[in-house]
Amino acid sequence: xDTPYQTNPLRLFFEAHKEGPGIWKWQHYFDxxxxxxxxxxDCAPRVLEIGIYSGxxxxxxxxxxxxxxxxxxxxxxxxxxxxxxxxxxxxxxxQGDRNFWRRFKHEVPDVDIIIDDGxxxxxxxxxxxxxLLQHLKPGGVYICEDIHGTLNPFAAYVYGLxxxxxxxxxxxxxxxxERCLVYGVSAVQSAVRSIHLYPFVTVVERTETVISxxxxxxxxxxxxxxxx
Numbered sequence: 318x319d320t321p322y323q324t325n326p327l328r329l330f331f332e333a334h335k336e337g338p339g340i341w342k343w344q345h346y347f348d349x350x351x352x353x354x355x356x357x358x359d360c361a362p363r364v365l366e367i368g369i370y371s372g373x374x375x376x377x378x379x380x381x382x383x384x385x386x387x388x389x390x391x392x393x394x395x396x397x398x399x400x401x402x403x404x405x406x407x408x409x410x411x412q413g414d415r416n417f418w419r420r421f422k423h424e425v426p427d428v429d430i431i432i433d434d435g436x437x438x439x440x441x442x443x444x445x446x447x448x449l450l451q452h453l454k455p456g457g458v459y460i461c462e463d464i465h466g467t468l469n470p471f472a473a474y475v476y477g478l479x480x481x482x483x484x485x486x487x488x489x490x491x492x493x494x495e496r497c498l499v500y501g502v503s504a505v506q507s508a509v510r511s512i513h514l515y516p517f518v519t520v521v522e523r524t525e526t527v528i529s530x531x532x533x534x535x536x537x538x539x540x541x542x543x544x545x
Contacts, residue, residue, distance in 0.1 A: 325351045330377050338400075339371035343517060346462065353458050353513070353520050354381070354430060361385035363428040363454075367412050367445060368392060368435035372400040378432075379404060389425055391435070413441040418448035429457045437463040439470035446474075450508060450521070459521040475519050479512050481505040485531070498533035506531070 328347040334340055364378055369392040378388055388405045390397065391412060401407040408424075410417035412435045431453060433445055442461055453459055464472050485500040507528045513520040 338373035340373035359383040363387045364430045365389045366432045369397040431459045433461040442471040456525045457523045494535040500531040
């Protein structure tokens, strides 16, 4: 029986890629990618990769998502414009510059997938996340790579987001079992479906639809009196 290691198409592409534009990845990233991005394959997603470097990963994403996908690349190095072609549009700019992202969002429709493999500095990662989360389509996936160090400020920022997923005012309790307890939601709870932490990587998934409340429902007719 084949193992996930042997069948992961991203890993297979990487292992076979011995010449041409360079790809530099931590090996454990490939399983993370495939776990969260497989559902987008052959669905013509719009993909943004921040950090083009030698251009090889642009080819990898095109191979993985299929010929109908749209790829956008961002890099601070002007020479990376050489990787632009009919299926890849390249933008040159500093990911830590909010004005750059405002211009980018004006030119590019909202995207399904964001992969931040850019400067790796926490302030760049935070600015990029804050500017682009709302530019991610409902159900989209945001991946931030190379989060190094136990005291990393971007990691602390993400932990704060995770804490906010549990936030809530005092629930309103009613006799309506279909709406027994109701919480209003914060902006984070409305926009973020889940946060996944891996070694060096954070994955954030957007909600499919806007959530306005969290509702607890009771079904059944027999209840322990002391647990009502």
